[in-house]
Each structure stands twice: as structure tokens, then as C-alpha cells.
Amino acid sequence: xxxxxxxxxxxxxxxxxxxxxxxxxxxxxxxxxxxxxxxxxxxxxxxxxxxxxxxxxxxxxxxxxxxxxxxxxxxxxxxxxxxxxxxxxxxxxxxxxxxxxxxxxxxxxxxxxxxxxxxxxxxxxxxxxxxxxxxxxxxxxxxxxxxxxxxxxxxxxxxxxxxxxxxxxxxxxxxxxxxxxxxxxxxxxxxxxxx
Numbered sequence: 001x002x003x004x005x006x007x008x009x010x011x012x013x014x015x016x017x018x019x020x021x022x023x024x025x026x027x028x029x030x031x032x033x034x035x036x037x038x039x040x041x042x043x044x045x046x047x048x049x050x051x052x053x054x055x056x057x058x059x060x061x062x063x064x065x066x067x068x069x070x071x072x073x074x075x076x077x078x079x080x081x082x083x084x085x086x087x088x089x090x091x092x093x094x095x096x097x098x099x100x101x102x103x104x105x106x107x108x109x110x111x112x113x114x115x116x117x118x119x120x121x122x123x124x125x126x127x128x129x130x131x132x133x134x135x136x137x138x139x140x141x142x143x144x145x146x147x148x149x150x151x152x153x154x155x156x157x158x159x160x161x162x163x164x165x166x167x168x169x170x171x172x173x174x175x176x177x178x179x180x181x182x183x184x185x186x187x188x189x190x191x192x193x194x195x
Contacts, residue, residue, distance in 0.1 A: 004156075005152070005156055005187040005191035006178070006188070006191060006195070007191050007192040007195040008184075008188055008192055010184060011047075011120070011184050011188050011189045011192035011193075014046075014047045015119060015192060015193050018042050018046075018047075018119070019039065021039075022042070026039050027042075028042035030045060030046065030096050031089065037099075037100050038100065039119055040104070040119055040123045040125075041104055041126055043119060043120070043189070044130070045095055047123070047184050047189060048123060048127035048184070048186055049075070049130055050074055050095070051183040052183060053074040054074070055073055055074050055088075055091060056071070056073065057072070057073070057085060057086050057088070058072070059071065059081065059083060059084040059085070060072070061082075064165045070084070072084050072086050072091070074091060074094075075130065076091075076094050076098065078094075098130075099126055099130055103126060103129040103134045104129075106129070107125055107129055107134060107137060107138065111125075111138070111143060111146060111147055112147065117146060117151070118193045119193055120189050121146060121190050121194060123189060124155060124186045124187070124189055124190035125137060125142065125143070125146065128140070128186060131161070131175075140158070140161075141154075142155075142157040145157055151190070152190075154190075155186075155190035158187065158190070159176040159177050159187050162177075
């Protein structure tokens with residue numbers, strides 16, 4: 001079952017802020033002195049990933065993952081071992097670089113006309129890929145519907161990824177859907193840019 005998604009003012013405001021920051025070039029520098037990233041990566045990082053992942057500057061063992069995996073920053077598992085420590089700036093760099101290079105790049109390859117898709121949908125797919133993996137995102141019903149230009153149906157289909165460790169997790173359901181009082185949900189953002 002998928003969630004009922006609606007457009008919200010807070011999500012439309014977030015989209016408009018990134019469009020304004022990106023300007024005609026379509027890229028945004030997320031930190032002073034950093035390399036610019038595509039507008040969809042900026043929107044995904046600041047509005048969807050960072051608020052929902054939570055940040056840890058020291059490595060921790062994620063035991064929900066099967067098998068458990070050492071994790072740092074905003075859910076990053078690459079080159080992380082017990083005792084790894086990172087700075088806030090290092091976490092920001094890890095996140096934006098990885099989403100752009102490792103996740104968005106695979107989505108661009110598996111979804112024709114990626115750059116013509118709505119910004120909110122692309123950001124939702126970036127965030128989804130960060131959370132479930134790029135290969136899973138590319139093979140999802142959400143990607144299939146997006147390839148066909150069925151944006152709202154795709155937004156809704158992505159809400160099905162609300163399980164971890166074999167069980168439905170309320171936090172994931174909120175993240176995929178309409179969010180909560182303080183955080184915009186992926187579906188909420190996606191719908192707000194396609195309705």
C-alpha cells in the first residue's frame with residue numbers, strides 16, 4: 001500500500017530556494033569553497049538526507065543492517081571501521097560527493113532523460129538511492145514509473161520502501177511519505193514539485 005501524497009508550502013519553499021540558488025547553471029555549492037553539485041543533489045542532501053539520517057562524527061555499528069556495518073556521518077559506510085572519526089565539513093563533503101558520484105550517476109545511466117525530470121522527483125530518487133542503493137532504486141517501480149513520465153505515481157511508489165531488518169519502521173514510513181512536524185518527507189517533496 002502506498003501513501004497519499006499532497007503538495008505542501010514548506011516543500012515548495014525548499015524547492016524554490018534551491019532553484020534560486022542554482023540559477024541558470026543548475027548547480028549549487030553546499031559549503032563555502034566547495035565544488036558545486038547538481039540542483040537535485042543539493043535538494044536531496046539538505047532537505048531529505050541530512051535531516052532524516054542523523055549525523056554521527058564517530059563510527060558506530062549499524063545493527064539493523066544485515067550484516068551489521070560500521071557507519072559514520074549521515075549513513076556513510078565506505079571506508080569506515082571502528083574508531084573512524086570525521087568533522088562536520090568532512091561529513092558534508094562525503095555526503096554530497098558520494099550522492100553525486102556514486103548514486104546520482106547510476107540513476108542518470110538507468111533513467112533516460114534524467115535532466116528533463118522534475119527537480120523534486122530527481123531529489124527524491126537521489127535520497128531513495130542513498131538509502132536503499134542505486135541498483136535497487138534503478139530497478140524499482142518508482143524508477144519504472146518515472147521513466148514513463150508518471151511522476152506522482154512514481155513518488156507514491158517510492159513510499160513502499162519503509163522496511164528495515166524485515167519489518168516496517170515508522171521513521172522510514174514518515175521519511176518516504178509526508179514527513180513529520182520538523183522534516184519534509186521524500187513523497188511530500190516529490191509531490192510538491194509535480195502537482
